[in-house]
Amino acid sequence: MxxxxxxxxxxxxxxxxxxxxxxxxxxxxxxxxxxxxxxxxxxxxxxxxxxxxxxxxxxxxxxxxxxxxxxxxxxxxxxxxxxxxxxxxxxxxxxxxxxxxxxxxxxxxxxxxxxxxxxxxxxxxxxxxxxxxxxxxxxxxxxxxxxxxxxxxxxxxxxxxxxxxxxxxxxxxxxxxxxxxxxxxxxxxxxxxxxxxxxxxxxxxxxxxxxxxxxxxxxxxxxxxxxxxxxxxxxxxxxxxxxxxxxxxxxxxxxxxxxxxxxxxxxxxxxxxxxxxxxxxxxxxxxxxxxxxxxxxxxxxxxxxxxxxxxxxxxxxxxxxxxxxxxxxxxxxxxxxxxxxxxxxxxxxxxxxxxxxxxxxxxxxxxxxxxxxxxxxxxxxxxxxxxxxxxxxxxxxxxxxxxxxxxxxxKIQDPDFTKPAKQIDSEIQIELAKIAVDKIRKEYPEKLEKFPVLKDQLQAWETRLNSSEIIFNYGEYEKIYKDILEAQRQWLINKNRQELLLDEEIIRKHLRLLDLQQEKIGMG
Missing domain, CATH: 1.20.1530.20 (Na+/H+ antiporter like fold)
Structure with a gap:
C-alpha cells in the first residue's frame, strides 16, 4: 500500500x-x-x-x-x-x-x-x-x-x-x-x-x-x-x-x-x-x-x-x-x-x-x-x-x-471584440470610479471630514477620472510597478524574519494583498 x-x-x-x-x-x-x-x-x-x-x-x-x-x-x-x-x-x-x-x-x-x-x-x-x-x-x-x-x-x-x-x-x-x-x-x-x-x-x-x-x-x-x-x-x-x-x-x-x-x-x-x-x-x-x-x-x-x-x-x-x-x-x-x-x-x-x-x-x-x-x-x-x-x-x-x-x-480577426482588452479594462475602471465618486458626493458628503480615509479614496477615484491617459501597453511602467511590489514584498519578508514576536499571519495577509495588486493589473 x-x-x-x-x-x-x-x-x-x-x-x-x-x-x-x-x-x-x-x-x-x-x-x-x-x-x-x-x-x-x-x-x-x-x-x-x-x-x-x-x-x-x-x-x-x-x-x-x-x-x-x-x-x-x-x-x-x-x-x-x-x-x-x-x-x-x-x-x-x-x-x-x-x-x-x-x-x-x-x-x-x-x-x-x-x-x-x-x-x-x-x-x-x-x-x-x-x-x-x-x-x-x-x-x-x-x-x-x-x-x-x-x-x-x-x-x-x-x-x-x-x-x-x-x-x-x-x-x-x-x-x-x-x-x-x-x-x-x-x-x-x-x-x-x-x-x-x-x-x-x-x-x-x-x-x-x-x-x-x-x-x-x-x-x-x-x-x-x-x-x-x-x-x-x-x-x-x-x-x-x-x-x-x-x-x-x-x-x-x-x-x-x-x-x-x-x-x-x-x-x-x-x-x-x-x-x-x-x-x-x-x-x-x-x-x-x-x-x-x-x-x-x-x-x-x-x-x-x-x-x-x-x-x-x-x-x-x-x-x-x-x-x-x-x-x-x-x-x-x-x-x-x-x-x-x-x-x-x-x-x-x-x-x-x-x-x-x-x-x-x-x-x-x-x-x-x-x-x-x-x-x-x-x-x-x-x-x-x-x-x-x-x-x-x-x-x-x-x-x-x-x-x-x-x-x-x-489570421482570423475577432469580429466581436474590436477594442484591445486593456482599453476595455481601462474604460470599465473609469466608469467604476465615476460610480464611486457620484455615490460619495450625493449620499455621504458629510462623512468626508469624519473619515479621512474616505476622503483619500475619493481623491484617488477623482484622479482616475481626471486622467486622460489610458494605458494600452504598460511597457516600462509595468516593470517599475513590479519592482516596487517586489521591494515591498521583500521588506515584509525581512521584517518577519527580524521580529520574532511579530504575528506571521499579519505578514502573510499583506503578502496576499500585494499578490492581489499584482494580479489586478495583469502582472501575475
Missing amino acids: LQNFIFFLVIVGIIVLLIMLANKIKVAYPILLVFAGLGISFIPGIPVVHVEPELIFLIFLPPLLYEAAWNTSWKELWRWRRIIFSFAFVVVFFTALSVGLVANYFIPGFSLALGFLLGGIVSPPDAVSAGAILKFVKIPKRFSSILEGESLLNDASSLIIFRFAMVATATGQFIWQDAAGSFVWMCLGGVAIGTLIAFIFMKLHKLLPTDVNMDIILTLMTPFIMYITAEELHASGILAVVSGGLFLSNRSHTFLSSSARLRTVNVWESFCFLLNGLVFMLIGLNLPQIVGGMGETSIYTAFGYGVLVTVVLIVVRFFAAYMAVITTVVMRNFISVADPQMPSWKTPVIMGWSGMRGVVSLAAALSIPLTLEDGSPFPQRNLILFITFVVILLTLVVQGLTLPLLIERF
Missing part, C-alpha cells in the same frame, strides 16, 4: 513537471502526459494501475464538468445556442451512427450495438484538450465559447447514447419506444434534478452560519450529490451536474462572500488540474494492459481500426461544420441568428479541426464492465479501449500540434 502511495505521489510530481515543460515549449500538456504515461508503463516493476470501471464516472466526471459549467458564460451559451445544441446533440448522434455503421461493416465481431457503443465513447470532443491547445494562440471569442458550450452538452448526449448501447449489447435487443421515453426523462429529469439540488445548496449557503472553509466543502460536495441523485433516479447525472453548475455560477455573488469566491476558485482550479493530469496519464499507463487483452487481434490491425474511426470522426465533424454554415446562411433569411455577418470559409475549417478527444472518452471506455450480467466477458472490451486510445492519441497529436499553426496561418 505504501509503495503504491509513493508511486502515485511520484506520478503527481511528474504531471506537474510535464505541464510546466508543456507551457515552456508551448505544447498542449495532454500530449506530453499521454506519452509519459505510455513510457512509464514499460518500466519494469511499475505497479499496475487499475480503477474500478463503475468508479470512473463518479470520481472524474462530476467535478470536471461542474468546474467547466461554473466557468462557462451563460450569455455566450445562449447567444450561440443554435450551433451549440446542434453540435451537442444532432452532430453527436450522427457521429455515433457513422462510427457504428463503419465499425459494424469493417471490424469483425462488431455488432451494430457495439458500434454504437464505440460511437458514443468517441463522439464528444474534449474541452480540456482544446483549451490546453488554444491557450497558446489568439482565437476569436466565439470559437472558444462554442467549443466550451458544445463540450458541456455533448458529454451528456454521448453518454446517453453510450448507456443505451450498453443495454442493447447486454440484452441483445433495443426497443425504440422505451428508449425514446427514457431519453426524454434522462434529459428533462437530469436538468430538473440538477437545478433543484443547486437551489437547495444555494439556500444552505445563505441560511447556515458557514465560513469560507465550509463554503468550499459544500461546493466540493455539490456535483457528486447532483450526479448520484440523478443516476439513482435513472436520469442523466451529467446533465444534472451541468445544469446545476450553470445555475449556481450565475448566482454565486448572491450566496458566496468575496473571500469564499476567491478561495473557491483557487481550490477548484487545483483540484481539476490534478484530475485532468491523472486522467491523461492514465490513458498511457493503461495501454499495455489493453494490448495484452486483445486476444487474436494484432496491434497493427487494431491500430488500423483506430485510424479508420479517427478519419470517420474528422470527416463527420468537417461535414457538420460546413452544414452549420450553410444552414446559418439559409436560415438568416427567415429568423434572426446570433451572427449577422457572412461566415468565412475558414470558420468551419477551424471548427472541424478542433475535435480533439480526451477525458470523457477515456472515462466512458474505462467504465465498460469486465463482464456481462451472466458472467461472460464483455465482448470486444479491450479492442474498444485500444481504439479509443488511438483516437485520443491521434486527435491530440495530429490535430493538437497542427491546429495552432492553422489558426496562425488563417
Whole structure:
C-alpha cells in the first residue's frame, strides 16, 4: 500500500513537471502526459494501475464538468445556442451512427450495438484538450465559447447514447419506444434534478452560519450529490451536474462572500488540474494492459481500426461544420441568428479541426464492465479501449500540434471584440470610479471630514477620472510597478524574519494583498 502511495505521489510530481515543460515549449500538456504515461508503463516493476470501471464516472466526471459549467458564460451559451445544441446533440448522434455503421461493416465481431457503443465513447470532443491547445494562440471569442458550450452538452448526449448501447449489447435487443421515453426523462429529469439540488445548496449557503472553509466543502460536495441523485433516479447525472453548475455560477455573488469566491476558485482550479493530469496519464499507463487483452487481434490491425474511426470522426465533424454554415446562411433569411455577418470559409475549417478527444472518452471506455450480467466477458472490451486510445492519441497529436499553426496561418480577426482588452479594462475602471465618486458626493458628503480615509479614496477615484491617459501597453511602467511590489514584498519578508514576536499571519495577509495588486493589473 505504501509503495503504491509513493508511486502515485511520484506520478503527481511528474504531471506537474510535464505541464510546466508543456507551457515552456508551448505544447498542449495532454500530449506530453499521454506519452509519459505510455513510457512509464514499460518500466519494469511499475505497479499496475487499475480503477474500478463503475468508479470512473463518479470520481472524474462530476467535478470536471461542474468546474467547466461554473466557468462557462451563460450569455455566450445562449447567444450561440443554435450551433451549440446542434453540435451537442444532432452532430453527436450522427457521429455515433457513422462510427457504428463503419465499425459494424469493417471490424469483425462488431455488432451494430457495439458500434454504437464505440460511437458514443468517441463522439464528444474534449474541452480540456482544446483549451490546453488554444491557450497558446489568439482565437476569436466565439470559437472558444462554442467549443466550451458544445463540450458541456455533448458529454451528456454521448453518454446517453453510450448507456443505451450498453443495454442493447447486454440484452441483445433495443426497443425504440422505451428508449425514446427514457431519453426524454434522462434529459428533462437530469436538468430538473440538477437545478433543484443547486437551489437547495444555494439556500444552505445563505441560511447556515458557514465560513469560507465550509463554503468550499459544500461546493466540493455539490456535483457528486447532483450526479448520484440523478443516476439513482435513472436520469442523466451529467446533465444534472451541468445544469446545476450553470445555475449556481450565475448566482454565486448572491450566496458566496468575496473571500469564499476567491478561495473557491483557487481550490477548484487545483483540484481539476490534478484530475485532468491523472486522467491523461492514465490513458498511457493503461495501454499495455489493453494490448495484452486483445486476444487474436494484432496491434497493427487494431491500430488500423483506430485510424479508420479517427478519419470517420474528422470527416463527420468537417461535414457538420460546413452544414452549420450553410444552414446559418439559409436560415438568416427567415429568423434572426446570433451572427449577422457572412461566415468565412475558414470558420468551419477551424471548427472541424478542433475535435480533439480526451477525458470523457477515456472515462466512458474505462467504465465498460469486465463482464456481462451472466458472467461472460464483455465482448470486444479491450479492442474498444485500444481504439479509443488511438483516437485520443491521434486527435491530440495530429490535430493538437497542427491546429495552432492553422489558426496562425488563417489570421482570423475577432469580429466581436474590436477594442484591445486593456482599453476595455481601462474604460470599465473609469466608469467604476465615476460610480464611486457620484455615490460619495450625493449620499455621504458629510462623512468626508469624519473619515479621512474616505476622503483619500475619493481623491484617488477623482484622479482616475481626471486622467486622460489610458494605458494600452504598460511597457516600462509595468516593470517599475513590479519592482516596487517586489521591494515591498521583500521588506515584509525581512521584517518577519527580524521580529520574532511579530504575528506571521499579519505578514502573510499583506503578502496576499500585494499578490492581489499584482494580479489586478495583469502582472501575475
